[in-house]
Amino acid sequence: MNSRSHPTSLLLLAVALTIAASPAQAQQRDSLQALKRLTLDQLMNIEVTSVSRRAERLAQTASAIQVITQEDIRQSGATSLPEALRLAANLQVAQVDSRQWAISARGFNGTTANKLLVLIDGRTIYTPLFSGVFWDAQDVVLSDIDRIEVISGPGATLWGANAVNGVINVITKEAKDTPGLALVGGGGTELQGFGTARYGGTLGPRTNYRIYGTGVARDRTLLPNGQGAPDDWHIGQGGFRIDWDASASNRLTLQGDLYDGRSNQLRPGDVTLSGKNVIAKWAHTISANSDVGAQMYYDRTHRDIPGTFGEDLDIYDVDLQQRALLARHDVVWGVGYRLINDRVANSPGLAFLPPHVARQWFTAFVQDELALVAERLHVTLGTKIEHNDYTGFEIQPSGRLNWTLSPSSTGWAAISRAVRTPSRIDRELFVPAQPPYFLAGGPNFHSEEELAYEVGFRRQNGPWLLSLATFYSHYHGLRSLEQKNPPNPSPLVIGNGQDGESYGTELAATYRLSDRWRLRGGYTELRVHVWPNPGSTDTSRGATESHTPDRQLFLYSSLDMPAHLRLDGMFRYLSEIANQQLPGYAELNARFTWQPVAALDLSIVGQNLLHNRHAEFGTPTARRLIQRGVYGMAQWHF
């Protein structure tokens, strides 16, 4: 199976590299002319942060990055972070039920998808329970988001062990950018009611703050037989952010959130979740050529799913990093420490054993971007070294080549190694809670390894923004279920008996037809193959590890009409998820807005308009049907 697909992928890489390496003459004048044509506003807005954890222009980053702006989020009518993430063509996003989502990049999607790293303002939000994200607990105020950077492909060298297939970096606005009182409220059929109040002000000449409160109630989805699934769901959240510009070279940020939510479920008893977090950050400029940043945070989550499991988790995290420019070198290095204290309440049906664990991670990374040809050809070499309690040291190096074709165009290529280190679910999950076990943990589970090859191109010029990435990844030691004492079918243990590969292309484009009309589109082709290694008794061929459509397309039109009206439409198509017998589907969201005065914005939004009901994820008996929804919304800004 793997020998069948390698040659094609290698050919693809070869073709791409050949084209990318074709000779071209430097014409410095062109690039300068392009820069000089930018307006002052544009000049002040041309940097992004996450790819190298430092400043870099989007058009020049050597990775498959897509950016969702505040404008995109607002105009799309998205009402939750997962809905906003549908705007990134390089993500696979599926709504599972009223509160659960399956989100991944480059395949391997599932409700416990484990190869994606998600950060909100520098705080990692994955759970060490399964290395994934509980999306229901991430109720970010969408209007306070500055941008979301979505990187598909390995980001492990800088970002860490979870960034096997991608990084999502949610960046909220600085407090000074959210002044005054803002109120948002509305409701409708599926999204029954929601409201947000936010106030921003100053605490001194160089200190800004904001406080907010938000809440949402969502209607139940449907069971496959059309009856209501008891999963109505509501959550409330409040929080604050303070930015203090202590001096020209020192900046401090303190922010925190508090949330509490509740959902019905099929079993008796409501699902409850709550949590709080606080993060402090310090950024210091040492000189024009060097800066240093430090951050520490505490994150507590509580989750109770009666009859299944409960969890109380505390995370403590400290990070330090420095950047230095030395002649032709641009060096970033950092160290980090992370401690988790996880207490699980087990049920008769399943157990994490031992129920209470404390685990720690030590990380260090260094990366050097070297100008091979000044301002044109850069090579970036780096590695992350991590120590975890399960597998000891892990090394994740990467090499990137960044070829600046013009200020607006970049070609890039990368080879990266990344690992997905064990989480509690891989080592400590037992089903049922008492012997005889059907599933008896994974005492020997070690890290899943990935070797990824990527080639991409990006062009940002005038009304056009075009981004293309192609990739081939090989995975070794993917999670498998092995018979402990073959040929006895049970117990099973979790092992590393599968290998796999994925390859595909991600294309995204934005085109501004005029100041009033903007189009955005994305198309992704993706193939994932998983097969058992010799000696493995797993025959699932990845059916437990990856639920991903082969292709997806989205088109988004945003039209500013006369008389303070605007119309936004977003169409999406996803092909079938074969190993769930889930048919492909097409859906349309539309938003109609009237802005009678600058401070007031009234809109009506239709979600999933093409069908009465549709499913996005799950096997035929387990899936939930998502219904067409309509809601109205009002936004005031004083």
Added chain:
Amino acid sequence: MALLTAITVLASSLLLVQGQSPRTSEYQLKAVFLFNFAQFVDWPPSAAQDSQPPQPPQPPLLIGILGDDPFGSFLDETVRGERVGARPIQVRRYRRIADIEECNILFISRSENERVPDILSVFKNRAVLTVSDADDFASQGGIIEFFTDKSRIRLRINLDAADAAKLTISSKLLRVAEVVRTPRR
């Protein structure tokens, strides 16, 4: 089939590339900002001759760099062949304050960080647009300070200093900048 499509798309999009050139660094961007300042600031007639009699050769608009030059060739390339009105732009480099003749824009390198108050006292009330990325440059009496905020270049403009120098700064430039006043002592 999909891969074929991918290759076709990749190939065709790469062919869209025309111009090739250097990547933008901090000082390339700052050089473009300096070039913009020349467009968005008006000098009093004494320093910048009135552009009314356009005929015979106009004196060049001079951009000076004091101290270590962080721009390399960026600034020269940025202004080469450019004009402000009818005036060509020229770049001069100075090691010492005493070397500086009549210049319109003076960029003070961070190498002069310690000497900023001394330098500014020399140019106080002269029609010279002082620019620097030295710490607290604007609050010390410099006219335009570059600072970096969340990886973006920002401007801080001291309007009192600009008034004292009799420079008129366009509202377009003021709108994107943070405006400060000289602290009263």
